[in-house]
Amino acid sequence: MSARQIILDTETTGIDPEAGHNIIEIGCVEMVRRKLTGNTWHQYLKPDREVEAEAIEVHGITNEFLLDKPRFVELGREFIDFVRGAELIIHNAAFDIGFLDTELARNGFSERMAQICTVTDTLALARKKYPGQRNSLDALCRRYGIDNSHRELHGALLDSEILADVYLALTGGQTALQLGQSGQDGDGGDEPVRRVDTAGMGLRVQRASADELAQHDAFLDLLDKKSDGAVWRQLKEPM
Incomplete structure (x- = not known):
């Protein structure tokens, strides 16, 4: 092209x-x-x-x-x-x-x-x-x-x-995002993913406010309008 x-x-x-x-x-x-x-x-x-x-x-x-x-x-x-x-x-x-x-x-x-x-x-x-x-x-x-x-x-x-x-x-839109994938640029591609054990850390969960949730929904409405649908809403259990 x-x-x-x-x-x-x-x-x-x-x-x-x-x-x-x-x-x-x-x-x-x-x-x-x-x-x-x-x-x-x-x-x-x-x-x-x-x-x-x-x-x-x-x-x-x-x-x-x-x-x-x-x-x-x-x-x-x-x-x-x-x-x-x-x-x-x-x-x-x-x-x-x-x-x-x-x-x-x-x-x-x-x-x-x-x-x-x-x-x-x-x-x-x-x-x-x-x-x-x-x-x-x-x-x-x-x-x-x-x-x-x-x-x-x-x-x-x-x-x-x-x-x-x-x-x-x-x-438009992102077609590929491959970070740390095997064989990409030869930079640690073969190294396994290391997961952090968070047990006992006492991490605080910060919930979104009602205003923040409303702003988030408004942004998803915009994504729905501009694309084939916001992926977040297509997930059965959003993370």
Whole structure:
């Protein structure tokens, strides 16, 4: 996986590139080592056909608005240079990659997206993690408590920014914690665990106050909202 990731979204004149539909907006947000850099690439593009009414209802981009915008052929090289070598993060990647490959071919570019960068589909990740559930971008925002209230219409740059938050939540969390495990860094890995005998020590047990318990429950509520459920609550007998 590349340390440089580009969260990408497109808006189009319709749903089928093979029927002559074009990309009319590309939005890219850069992330390096899971940190947003603030570097973006965002362009509106003039299509070679009218935007369908159904598409305008989704993204609100009108034919009149696009009249003075550059065509893909004018900015294709700049776009390729921006994403080259990165891992693209896309929700329902087949749709966007299909359009991008069609635009590259239609406008005389020899490369296709698979030759320029790698692709990770967050829809596929979400379906694997939450099988049988709704995994649209809006549904994932609700699941992870991500604010998308400003998303009245789809927009490529806005959707990329939202998807960046969703991707971090979807792939976040600690994956491994191996301290003193055998064979790790050669530092005492073969040494057995020594347990302390606490009998007769007269250790004092400090119980949590009601206020502390309430704060603990509030924190677990937050963990439930942001993840697949707080592990503490999944234990039959919390320690």
